[in-house]
Amino acid sequence: MPRPLPQPIRGPVRCSRAARLRCPRMSSRAARAARGMSALALGLLLVLAAAVRAEERSVALAVAEHGFTPPEIEAAAGERLRLEVTNQTAVAIEFESFELNRERVVPPGRTVAVYVSGLSPGRYEFFDDFHQERRGALVVK
């Protein structure tokens, strides 16, 4: 009794490493693998970064027509701060600081929490990007 002939392969063919030369879709597989790996690496990094946390201290910072209240905040080096920026004006403001590397829009009447942490001693200026005459500073000692 003759053995049955091998059936022709139907449907999508999986691309093995050995079959690369016959396999035109390898490039997108490689790209997918690379994306997967970089996503995984980044994910690990982010989990690691999220784990490194310290106690936080809240500091209220109000923005009125005349500027920031208080105009200067003091903090200890390395402290984790939660800046509670309240917009007391009638229009949106943007809390911004090149020194702190932060930028947040605050709608009128709202409070937004901006986190900063691990700062070394120094003077870190901030301003309202939409009304640049309003300025203040965080002094870290």
Added chain:
Amino acid sequence: MIETLLIMWRESLEAALIVGILLTYLARSGERAGMRYVWAGALGAVVAAVAMGVASNGAAARLGPDAQEVLQAGVLLLAVGVLSWMVVWMHRNARQIGGDLRRRADRALATGRLVGLAAIAFAAVFREGVEAVLFLWGVVVQRADASAPALLAAGAAGAALAAATAWLFFRGFAFLNLQTFFRVTGILLLLVAAGLLTAGVNKLIGLGYLSPIEPQVWNTAWLLRDDSVLGALLGALIGYRSRPSLLEVLAFSTYLPAMGWALHRADVAARSASERGPARSAA
């Protein structure tokens, strides 16, 4: 007046530059039909930004500031994914610049890949669009007198100036031959993607979800200030910041080699495919 113009110039610059890259790329690859997708994405983002401005501002605010910031970070990270995929695709195209480019672009259109272009344009415009809407809204509310129209005109002029800046920037690419052009725009887009990723990470740090690990790795403000014209241009395009945190530097510098590897693999695959199939090179 000048301040309004400058703020709107800065807020619109990033969107103009990224939309500019996409349009320039499509124009030079002869794929003018794809431009519709880019414009659709950009216009959709303007509508979404206005809607978000209305939802988060004024008496009937329905969206908390944190939810808005998280949404923006999400749009940024999503755009990085789409952009990465686009760059790999563009790179494969650039290897086959020839008579069959138009056909390949048609094929891309057929597979719906140009939707990716719309997504990038959307993210780029949406990101700064919300801020621009809230800022202009403030201008109108604050000056409910005769000077409001003049200030709005200054804002519009700022946005137009940003478009002109982007146009001039990409005019500079016109002298490149096609092969070089696609290589340069490919590298530029990678840097744009790394910048968007860094911006998304920066938002998550500011929200307190991530630790910066080290808040300031270096300070290059003596070399290039964030608020200088070149600093703003580089900030808009590749996310330049004079004082980045360690986590942002890591995100930027992990992304680039990962993409470099993906592009290298795409190269290897394309080479073996063209060795294998003489039919393709003859087409």
